[in-house]
Amino acid sequence: MTINIGVIGTGAIGREHIRRCSTVLQNARVVALNDINRDNCQQIVNELTPEARIYDDAIDLINDPQVNAVLVTSWGPTHEAFVLACIEAGKAVFCEKPLAVTAQGCMNIVEAEIKTGRQLVQVGFMRPYDSGYRALKAVIDSGEIGEPLMLHCAHRNPEVGDSYTTDMAITDTLIHELDVLRWLLNDDYASVQVIFPRKTRKASSHLRDPQIVLLETAKGARIDVEIFVNCEYGYDIQCEVVGESGIARLPEPVSVQTRSAAKLSTTILTDWKKRFIDAYDVELQAFINNVISGEMTGPSAWDGYAAAVAADACVAAQTSGEIVPVKMADKPAFYR
């Protein structure tokens, strides 16, 4: 069985997902495209999906009976409306992060989805599909290191542009940890605090970099995440889980070890796009498989809401310097 996919937003990320569907993944075919710039769609048709139809209106694409499922990869502020339209049309939708630009927007989606009685939404958090995080979760779940008590994490980029602002360290960068760590621990956040170390001289004058975010979970685990987006040396994601009887660490990406010029070394990636490159394939194939099977198993609208609430608390904590509670609605039975 092959599903027909419509894509809203054919910028860089949309184009990558279309390429995946066309040349990497099984059982999916892109049949409909929409973008605020019709030329973008035409180029995709020319290069990748000769049979896809171009829609000037995203809602028409969503309502095309031929379309079985929708990818929302448009500009963030448009996500909420498009996802709600997909839910209304009863169609499965894969929405790149953020699910909505406010926690309330996410909650609107949650409520709409519950009303349909069927899970339809997958949010584009790819790290739970990364083989390293999955292996780490397997070790935790095996009980080999006991109950997790502390996590020491880092999210480092070699550099960011001048347009990157202090709050984006939360909304664009930490947001991935906010999602994946909930999944890793099967836990929720209770409070957050942000501390600002001495600033690196490599950062823009307006940017506070690095930052350290301290999270407390509902079960009492403590997480520290170093965010350092001008670290110079590489794109580096670290995650160490300290349990009651042992410690497990996210694997480094595979690299050839060399002995050369008085150094024993492996290469650290510098391009973030390569770090989780396989995870994007796995993530989207999982969505396709879920559409076919009818059971959504990936990051849900609820997970999107949870990440948004936690991110809001982190941004508030950046400003106040205080410990800020993370106040989530009660989890609906619908999401188990």
Place this chain on the structure above:
Amino acid sequence: MTINIGVIGTGAIGREHIRRCSTVLQNARVVALNDINRDNCQQIVNELTPEARIYDDAIDLINDPQVNAVLVTSWGPTHEAFVLACIEAGKAVFCEKPLAVTAQGCMNIVEAEIKTGRQLVQVGFMRPYDSGYRALKAVIDSGEIGEPLMLHCAHRNPEVGDSYTTDMAITDTLIHELDVLRWLLNDDYASVQVIFPRKTRKASSHLRDPQIVLLETAKGARIDVEIFVNCEYGYDIQCEVVGESGIARLPEPVSVQTRSAAKLSTTILTDWKKRFIDAYDVELQAFINNVISGEMTGPSAWDGYAAAVAADACVAAQTSGEIVPVKMADKPAFYR
């Protein structure tokens, strides 16, 4: 475009390839099956390929005009005849190792392929498709470590059954190194010597285990390969390339690092099937892509012949204890 594949031999390996075509890879569909045991085919049809036709005669399968390409995964001694039939029918064929059970058999295939004027054969050596070996080759080819002078390799299995004989260390085990190291170095073998260390008490009485194979290449590089098929501790493939100015080492498989019970450790695989599991997918997708593009780029009939000649020399060296020359025919221009 989707190609139609016929599979000859539906045992364990054949079944795995059929599963790949059906549930993992792009642009291929299994439409025809043959096996000496028709029940095997029927089971595949029931479980994986409901539309596939079962042939009682492999030659009929090969000649079915609907079949675009053939996988030969039957018993080794049947390979030569089936591959020759595919060549005669002008059809692309992916043949599991060995291409033929003798070097002469491989040469027969080479000559038949040259006669058609078109490369049609890919031999099922998967290691050149392993991401670790590819990364290692990239480092060598970059010149970072200079010209390769020596290779230190190991091929270890936790244990083998009683039916495993001393020559199988060459024909079943070393055969993978014989192929991948030629590719890695872009070189050929000139001579071989086999030495037998003190035997492990874990091996069958009739089996000499471990063995060390010493290979000299045409360019003068020296390779030592430890073959140890009752090493107990794991399935472990090592390859270290010593160049004029540095050393590069095949990456270890990814594993979560743990601190537990006074040990800092990562896991070593014990099941060989997991070691190159991704490479099998890449290998077969490459074959499919090559069938579509019309240009074969994988291990060729000539590579199959080269591995067979080297293996023959290694077996002779096991017996004689002498340094045995590897005498290959001149490489036809057809294979560049």
Place this chain on the structure above:
Amino acid sequence: MTINIGVIGTGAIGREHIRRCSTVLQNARVVALNDINRDNCQQIVNELTPEARIYDDAIDLINDPQVNAVLVTSWGPTHEAFVLACIEAGKAVFCEKPLAVTAQGCMNIVEAEIKTGRQLVQVGFMRPYDSGYRALKAVIDSGEIGEPLMLHCAHRNPEVGDSYTTDMAITDTLIHELDVLRWLLNDDYASVQVIFPRKTRKASSHLRDPQIVLLETAKGARIDVEIFVNCEYGYDIQCEVVGESGIARLPEPVSVQTRSAAKLSTTILTDWKKRFIDAYDVELQAFINNVISGEMTGPSAWDGYAAAVAADACVAAQTSGEIVPVKMADKPAFYR
């Protein structure tokens, strides 16, 4: 030249230092002993220092003209008085931590030392003499990783006895980091905060374990130290320094790497006494050398005071849950 040493306190640590002087180090000879239990001294005489004289009164030992330098390895609350007596007698003194049980006590020593116009005191902090920390400091000081911005540290013990209390995590355990990190960074502490993760079930009912101590330095670097004294798996000291352009990590203790039973592993120490075993030798030899040269270069009375002030702030932070400032007196020119 050989110096004559008097030792006050011949318990476990005192005995170890006497053994060092007698069988490992150069240029020192233990000539005088004092202990609240005279039998302890006699046993030392019998086994290690046949020519040493036993004193019933520590002050008499200090004032013996034959004694060139004193080791104070008695019960903590006695340290201040003995060190002051050494200063009064104009004799070099090596005092095991704590220098005094209160910050004021340390300040009394600082003031007495300044009054003599000559540095006489070395505090028994051994980590600055550990080859790993020294190598780490060399990397920092070389500028290779840029200015230090963050430190991620851990101090883990497999288990502690029931008598170990929550504040001992600071005064007995963290105290080593409080000293060595000041030295490593050439910086002082500005404030501290303590957070308590979910408690391990392996700890005594009265003990909060693990703890995370967050320190801010005068230069604005941020330090997190995980203290986990019932971690089960081993005695493990971690220290990672994140600089503006790179990261440096304290080396793991040397260990044979093995491949065995499906694990690639090295051994983690479980006995804290082995972790810095060489550092004790280096530390005491440095003291001896300094006594001979007349210039004290090790952890000074001022360093002992600084560690005491920081420890007091940490203990206060444990109780209050607040960010507690570390209020030190201005550094006297005497200590540069």
Place this chain on the structure above:
Amino acid sequence: MTINIGVIGTGAIGREHIRRCSTVLQNARVVALNDINRDNCQQIVNELTPEARIYDDAIDLINDPQVNAVLVTSWGPTHEAFVLACIEAGKAVFCEKPLAVTAQGCMNIVEAEIKTGRQLVQVGFMRPYDSGYRALKAVIDSGEIGEPLMLHCAHRNPEVGDSYTTDMAITDTLIHELDVLRWLLNDDYASVQVIFPRKTRKASSHLRDPQIVLLETAKGARIDVEIFVNCEYGYDIQCEVVGESGIARLPEPVSVQTRSAAKLSTTILTDWKKRFIDAYDVELQAFINNVISGEMTGPSAWDGYAAAVAADACVAAQTSGEIVPVKMADKPAFYR
């Protein structure tokens, strides 16, 4: 107790040992010096050993009743005569390698020593005193990896001068492995073979570099040692022991791990003098302790003889290209 040491040969190595005795080790004092260049001795006296007496004749130094033990660190061809003179004088002697320049010369010493009925000689092989090799031997002896079957070793230097000749790869370089591997395995050599890989372009025109030496032991273990003295990248000693149930590897020297400029790396030494720098101290202290206790426990005259016989066989194998037997005399009961 302090022993009085006389030193014959005050070049670089002699000077280092004198410095050790004077400033690092316990219980030894250099009281007598001899060198073919008297000025060398005078300089040592001026700088390190003001009370040492200078002898114009080495034999007079040996026979000085004040001298308890002798270090022979003169030019290799003089060793045999000086060691024999020490034995005749009944004095313990530490002789730098080689013990004698021929196997027969070593045997002359063995016979002289047996005749005195007392072990007096320690040969200056330092690797058995290296903490890494000791840890490796402890793992082997523990039985953790089972009986050793194979050793994979490497001895690499960044470069050598033009005066370094092909046979020096054996007599100056491999000689350390020839000693330490016998000790590590508690085994003897049965035969050797040398193979010459493609030559590096970095080596002098007259030097064959790298080389691979294949050794068979009496118990049947197989050893391969790569000797590569113009490897460019560093001074690197590798030793991997493959046992019946696991593998153990010589630890790398301690180094700070850094993340910098897209590399995760540790430093490889380039100066051989630093690689075993601690082992020299331990080695010489052991000699001193043995002189005091009266029982020699280090590399014996017999070990010196064994290394010489094996080296001779290796040099013969370099020339002949054949497998050359290592023919040792039967081990006298005197050496257990």
